[in-house]
Amino acid sequence: xxxxxxxxxxxxxxxxxxxxxxxxxxxxxxxxxxxxxxxxxxxxxxxxxxxxxxxxxxxxxxxxxxxxxxxxxxxxxxxxxxxxxxxxxxxxxxxxxxxxxxxxxxxxxxxxxxxxxxxxxxxxxxxxxxxxxxxxxxxxxxxxxxxxxxxxxxxxxxxxxxxxxxxxxxxxxxxxxxxxxxxxxxxxxxxxxxxxxxxxxxxxx
Amino acid sequence: xxxxxxxxxxxxxxxxxxxxxxxxxxxxxxxxxxxxxxxxxxxxxxxxxxxxxxxxxxxxxxxxxxxxxxxxxxxxxxxxxxxxxxxxxxxxxxxxxxxxxxxxxxxxxxxxxxxxxxxxxxxxxxxxx
Numbered sequence: 417x418x419x420x421x422x423x424x425x426x427x428x429x430x431x432x433x434x435x436x437x438x439x440x441x442x443x444x445x446x447x448x449x450x451x452x453x454x455x456x457x458x459x460x461x462x463x464x465x466x467x468x469x470x471x472x473x474x475x476x477x478x479x480x481x482x483x484x485x486x487x488x489x490x491x492x493x494x495x496x497x498x499x500x501x502x503x504x505x506x507x508x509x510x511x512x513x514x515x516x517x518x519x520x521x522x523x524x525x526x527x528x529x530x531x532x533x534x535x536x537x538x539x540x541x542x543x544x545x546x547x548x549x550x551x552x553x554x555x556x557x558x559x560x561x562x563x564x565x566x567x568x569x570x571x572x573x574x575x576x577x578x579x580x581x582x583x584x585x586x587x588x589x590x591x592x593x594x595x596x597x598x599x600x601x602x603x604x605x606x607x608x609x610x611x612x613x614x615x616x617x618x619x620x621x
Numbered sequence: 622x623x624x625x626x627x628x629x630x631x632x633x634x635x636x637x638x639x640x641x642x643x644x645x646x647x648x649x650x651x652x653x654x655x656x657x658x659x660x661x662x663x664x665x666x667x668x669x670x671x672x673x674x675x676x677x678x679x680x681x682x683x684x685x686x687x688x689x690x691x692x693x694x695x696x697x698x699x700x701x702x703x704x705x706x707x708x709x710x711x712x713x714x715x716x717x718x719x720x721x722x723x724x725x726x727x728x729x730x731x732x733x734x735x736x737x738x739x740x741x742x743x744x745x746x747x748x749x750x
Contacts, residue, residue, distance in 0.1 A: 556712030556733070564734035565643035571737040572647055599734050 430454075436510065438465075438524040445470045448521070457526060459504035474524065475500040476514055493518040501526055555602070563599050570595060625741070627652035629748055632671060634658045634678035634690060635710070640733075644677065647737060661685035665693045673705060675748050677731070680711045680720060688724040695726055706747040710735075 426449035430437045436457040438450035447465045477498040495516045500509035512526035570592040577585035641657040648655045658664040680687040706728035
């Protein structure tokens, strides 16, 4: 089965959302459209979502008063409920909300709510990741060139002092080492997953 | 100050002036002849005249990037010597594997910000000093 032109257009529109989003139809028991984030979060390939029985993948909860009180529902035709989506090949579920319409269409919004705490933990994590990437980019664009220039100037000053036989070269050298340690510390704080930032590699052919 | 890199012609390509001038001053102080450019077009135009022994280029440049520069250099067929080593600079270690996959022709990688020792080490390896 291939996605219709309309469904593909909806998928494309859903990609505007960074968090996992999908649309399904309850009586037709199928997914209609989804975004890339939904695929990544649930682990399903597009072909699998096209063929999936909605009932096998999605668990919709009964409406509860807590959800109804905290969510503004724009129309009486729409009902908000909690939902679980079974992730491909895994035991765990992705959790979130579903906005269910009278005509059978449902918008799945996963990773919006933590069922235990009721907090938007995953969304916050996502926001943190975006913020970290923004800071990393700022660091590399604005701070890194200045640090690099400072390290090279310090090294040059040290070599000039050494060449003149002046003992101040040692103090400058220590300052340079501290600067390099600072750079490494900043990088490891910004991106703890990165390997040793002082590493280089040459590709000898 | 030193003659460690004497007679070595090095081209440095980076759109950030601070990086260009820091590398130029340092490498010149070690005896290298350093030519700096801030974009791919200028570098390729000057390449045959300068005939460098080594190129150090940033990956992220405006318009054409460091990979375009590498391809341009490799296409300069009349260049008489053997392949000129090209070192890519990037701020992101995780990007290095992607660059290796997309452009396997780079001879080395430097993760910015790097130290003078790191730079000298990779230059020594590639320029066979």
